[in-house]
Amino acid sequence: MKRMTFFLGSLTLAASAAGLSLLPAAQAASxxxxxxxxxxxxxxxxxxxxxxxxxxxxxxxxxxxxxxxxxxxxxxxxxxxxxxxxxxxxxxxxxxxxxxxxxxxxxxxxxxxxxTRLGLAVPKYVPVNTISGLEKHASKFDGRIVGVGAGAGINMNTKKAIKAYGLKHFHLQTSSTAAMTAQLKRAISRKKWIVVTAWTPMWMWAKFDIKYLKDPKNVYGKGxxxxxxxxxxxxxxxxxxxxxxxxxxxxxxxxxxxxxxxxxxxxxxxxxxxxxxxxxxxxxxxxx
Structure with missing residues (x-):
């Protein structure tokens, strides 16, 4: 009888221990x-x-x-x-x-x-400092502002900026973040003129020597x-x-x-x- 009692007690302890070990998983599942x-x-x-x-x-x-x-x-x-x-x-x-x-x-x-901050950015070697200053150099930028994916808020702001600043010879080119930064990298390596949609925080500020264009009409907001x-x-x-x-x-x-x-x-x-x-x-x- 003592052996049977010992066996049953051990079995109960083992079952309890197993139950406790499974408790976190059971909680997660619930x-x-x-x-x-x-x-x-x-x-x-x-x-x-x-x-x-x-x-x-x-x-x-x-x-x-x-x-x-x-x-x-x-x-x-x-x-x-x-x-x-x-x-x-x-x-x-x-x-x-x-x-x-x-x-x-x-x-x-x-x-x-x-x-946070949003706006348009160009490489620092480009002698343009304001959004309105883009228009007279449209040909050097191929008349395009390189944006990101369709539906992004910054794209909507950029369409407003094109109208607000009279950028008649520019259009927004939608792409993706990866495609936009790839075009920026390629343009900088060739010292070409490019203007892109930009925001902070974003890794490209640590990677490329670029600058925001001044936005006195606050189309992109003040941060x-x-x-x-x-x-x-x-x-x-x-x-x-x-x-x-x-x-x-x-x-x-x-x-x-x-x-x-x-x-x-x-x-x-x-x-x-x-x-x-x-x-x-x-x-x-x-x-x-």
């Missing part, structure tokens, strides 16, 4: 999946969203699904509840059109990065911030995730450093993991 929208072709959006997803998965134990799209559908998805949140709302100017349309259907958790927007239901769906996204902030220097690392060939996954490892106090401040 937590709702968090869907985050982002624009894959925008380095700032891509890295910031992957960083937030890393924390949500590994520290808060929620599964995460990343939903790639262009800017307009990204806003619509958060407003409709198809996505739980996004960390790529450039305000108050760049995404003003999208935000004014949908602000009543989302919760604005405030800036996750400050000190701003990147905000986190979430669907109103997130606070009840995943309160800890909501609180984390509310506290999540980066400096422009931190983001640009990560962007340059990715540009230099490191994977986003490894760059994000390294940031988390090197900034334990900052990560803790997001979660406390």
């Amino acid at each position: 937590k709702p999946t968090i869907k985050l929208g982002y624009v894959q072709s925008w380095p700032s959006s891509n890295i910031t969203t992957h960083l937030a997803a890393n924390i949500i998965r590994k520290r808060l134990h929620n599964p995460v699904q990343l939903v790639a799209s262009s800017a307009g559908p990204m806003f619509e998805a958060v407003a409709s509840g198809h996505s739980d949140g996004m960390l790529t709302a450039w305000l108050p100017s760049t995404h003003k059109t999208y935000y004014q349309k949908l602000w009543m259907k989302v919760v604005n958790l405030g800036p996750n990065l400050t000190g 701003g911030h990147i905000n986190t927007l979430v669907n109103p239901k997130l606070i009840t769906k995943a309160p800890a995730v909501y609180k984390f996204l509310h506290r999540f902030t980066l400096s422009s220097a931190q983001l640009q450093k990560m962007m340059l690392s990715v540009k230099n060939g490191h994977s986003i996954k490894s760059v994000v993991a390294k940031f988390v490892q090197n900034h334990p106090k900052q990560v803790k401040s997001w979660l406390d």
Whole structure:
């Protein structure tokens, strides 16, 4: 009988131990999946969203699904509840059109990065310093302003700038961030004239010797911030995730450093993991 009692007791302890070891996995499986929208072709959006997803998965134990799209559908998805949140709302100017349309259907958790700027940029060897000064040199620029993907807020601003500054011999050439920076690199290597859509934070400021053109009419705004927007239901769906996204902030220097690392060939996954490892106090401040 003693042997049987000992055996049953050991079996119970083993089962309890197994149950405890499986508890975190069981908790993760019971937590709702968090869907985050982002624009894959925008380095700032891509890295910031992957960083937030890393924390949500590994520290808060929620599964995460990343939903790639262009800017307009990204806003619509958060407003409709198809996505739980996004960390790529450039305000108050760049995404003003999208935000004014949908602000009543989302919760604005405030800036996750400050000190943004948008405008047109040229290599420093180009003797043009204002947007209005482009027109008389249209032929040297081949009459084009090299932009990024269709639907980007900066493209909409650039179309307004063409009208506001009377750039009758210019048109906006849409492409992608990668294609735009590739054209910039090629033009600089040949000392050719080129004008591109530009923004801060962006790795190209550390890579190329370029300058913003003055925008006295403030078509591109006076600078701003990147905000986190979430669907109103997130606070009840995943309160800890909501609180984390509310506290999540980066400096422009931190983001640009990560962007340059990715540009230099490191994977986003490894760059994000390294940031988390090197900034334990900052990560803790997001979660406390």
